[in-house]
Amino acid sequence: AQSVTQLDSQVPVFEEAPVELRCNYSSSVSVYLFWYVQYPNQGLQLLLKYLSGSTLVESINGFEAEFNKSQTSFHLRKPSVHISDTAEYFCAVRTTQGGSEKLVFGKGTKLTVNP
Amino acid sequence: NAGVMQNPRHLVRRRGQEARLRCSPMKGHSHVYWYRQLPEEGLKFMVYLQKENIIDESGMPKERFSAEFPKEGPSILRIQQVVRGDSAAYFCASSPMQADEQYFGPGTRLTVT
Numbered sequence: 001a002q003s004v005t006q007l008d009s010q011v012p013v014f015e016e017a018p019v020e021l022r023c024n025y026s027s028s029v030s031v032y033l034f035w036y037v038q039y040p041n042q043g044l045q046l047l048l049k050y051l052s053g054s055t056l057v058e059s060i061n062g063f064e065a066e067f068n069k070s071q072t073s074f075h076l077r078k079p080s081v082h083i084s085d086t087a088e089y090f091c092a093v094r095t096t097q098g099g100s101e102k103l104v105f106g107k108g109t110k111l112t113v114n115p
Numbered sequence: 116n117a118g119v120m121q122n123p124r125h126l127v128r129r130r131g132q133e134a135r136l137r138c139s140p141m142k143g144h145s146h147v148y149w150y151r152q153l154p155e156e157g158l159k160f161m162v163y164l165q166k167e168n169i170i171d172e173s174g175m176p177k178e179r180f181s182a183e184f185p186k187e188g189p190s191i192l193r194i195q196q197v198v199r200g201d202s203a204a205y206f207c208a209s210s211p212m213q214a215d216e217q218y219f220g221p222g223t224r225l226t227v228t
Binding site: 104 | 150159163170171173217221
């Protein structure tokens with residue numbers, strides 16, 4: 001079964017500092033990976049996704065993630081964070097089996113950006 | 116185009132009561148997914164439905180939980196005889212086709228007292 005591990009449950013950083021949120025997955029088939037962001041009391045918003053092609057994917061608000069097949073990782077990075085980036089971030093892998101598909105999520109990483 | 120709608124946003128039920136959670140997918144989307152988020156946990160898949168069909172309910176508890184997505188109207192997640200352990204946030208997502216991006220609703224936060 002596919003699984004996702006987010007190694008850090010909480011990451012506190014100062015504003016304008018760089019940040020990396022780690023994500024490792026286990027999968028024996030083609031991999032489709034996602035990062036979602038959840039602001040307090042809201043639903044999930046797609047931040048970026050890897051389906052195929054370039055292993056480096058970027059979002060419109062400065063985040064990027066790199067698919068590393070050999071290390072089975074899809075870490076999320078931002079070179080300089082803002083207060084408004086404070087949220088919970090979920091890594092997910094899409095699984096397709098027997099005509100069904102679903103997202104398998106990690107437990108999430110709470111990013112807190114302090115002034 | 117309105118996003119995925121869920122109601123109610125907050126629901127309080129006493130133990131033993133029934134909870135009905137509604138999800139209206141985005142216009143043109145015929146695939147609906149339900150996920151549950153327990154405190155301090157990530158989202159866990161519950162069920163995948165297309166119009167009038169349950170495709171995969173492997174994540175649904177065997178008892179008390181059911182889901183439907185009728186030809187007309189929203190998808191419903193029904194929890195009978197709720198217990199305190201059912202307290203969680205329930206998220207619905209929709210997609211236009213299988214293997215497309217899933218768009219999430221704001222969630223329903225169920226509290227069982």
